[in-house]
Amino acid sequence: MNVHQFLRSIADARALLSFCSMARFTALGSPLLFDWAGIHFCLSQIKGFASHKNGRPESWIFRIKLLLDMLPILSTLQQRKPYLYSPDWLCPLCNSAPEDLNHLWTYPYILPDLNPCFTHHSEVAKFRDSCLFSFLSLKPLDVAFQTEFSALDCWNCDTPSLSCLWLTRGLLPAHLMTFLARYFPLSVVYKTISPLLNDFQVELYGDIWLCRNVLFHAWEESQGILAASKLHGPSSSSSLITPSSQKHNSPLATVPQDSWISWISSSIIRGGSWISHLDFLRRLTVQPLRISF
Template identity: 25%
Template sequence: MEELPTIKQMKKSLPNIYDNWLCPVCSDVIEDFNHIWSCVCHVNILQKIVRDSQHFILTAINNNIKSDFCHVFFTDINSLDNFWVWSIDNNRLTFIDFIKNFIPITLSNYLKSLIFNDKVIRTIIGDLHDFTYNEVMNNIWKPRCELQVVLEKNLSITKKKKLDSRLNFSTNSSFNFINNTNFSSVDYIENSLESLRNNIYFGGDILGVYAAR
């Protein structure tokens, strides 16, 4: 999911077109993957997605509890600490990591504490992930893409213009690589032989060694 075509990603292949572009939603900063979640225009939407996800899993859990006298309440779900945090944290798994399909141990342990079997746990987590992913796509990413399409249309940026720019960029990159590489140097030859040797030892497409360089 981190490879979503944000402005930062688009700049890598189309720098001539997107060089000075900012986030198409807020127009404040350069849009990268992290900005999708920190964009001021997305805060209220993310809060709603989190609340709806909490109610979704609450319903799913109670539907799978067999006893009529034992039910889970919203306060129980809300106590899953970091799981409902909608920001990126390098030290802990958050709601954003869950959208990317990382399952925090706190969630699985909580479901295990309710005496659910593995099949039920997988179903609840899978259904919750599908729900949150679709909510993010439909309420954040797709509207964002629609805004970008409008901006590009207003600037007369067509598919043909993008294709031409990408081809020119690829051609120039290849030309610079060839001109800046000494194919007869000892280091280059040794590195090429090492790559070839590794492919022979560990398997792979030998011809692809040079095609990929």
């Protein structure tokens, strides 16, 4: 047995369990709400469409940060740099609510040609229809399949539903996978959904996120928040927020923001399946350990 590979498997298993148990995910509910094998497969299929300055594809970074709720939206910046971003500030684009991740897809109007709520609604519907067309092209299915598939809660983008917001992040709802598994092997489901999820999130990146960034950076400049000021800590003259008044809703607020991105990237590059680590650690904790040299 390769001891180094064995120890690496233990480390990966612990990392995966820690990853699935992050406050960013457990706050949403039980880990069983999501199909982690499908999530891993979709991430491992990411194909970058542009080169990021650090050598990693922009689409890869966007999708991972979207999954982890680590995009630099105002609520995140208010936690990281409270001396620059007042905790009292609302979304600078609509000034009606705090700008958290879900708000990106739900505020209704900025400019005549930029309506994130309508864009998100349209892209979810297009994603649903593309999935339906792809699965129907694999084998003949009756009308009941089409009706039940379209009625799944993850496609409810009017409110939108919680599972629709999860799907937008790339968290594949378990109820979607369970339904599709009645008709197709999960391997087929993953291969079919993965490129469609990629297209869906790339559209969100271009039509909502990039447009939002242009307007957000203009707002930052109007507030005197320049690139140079972001590189330095609070000055002695800055009005600081006391530690007791800062509310961090996730351990990620206190760890390097790229740590999980690096681990996911490394896991994908090395190959293998995250989900296999879960089974590995479960067996390791309930069965006698046998190592032969």
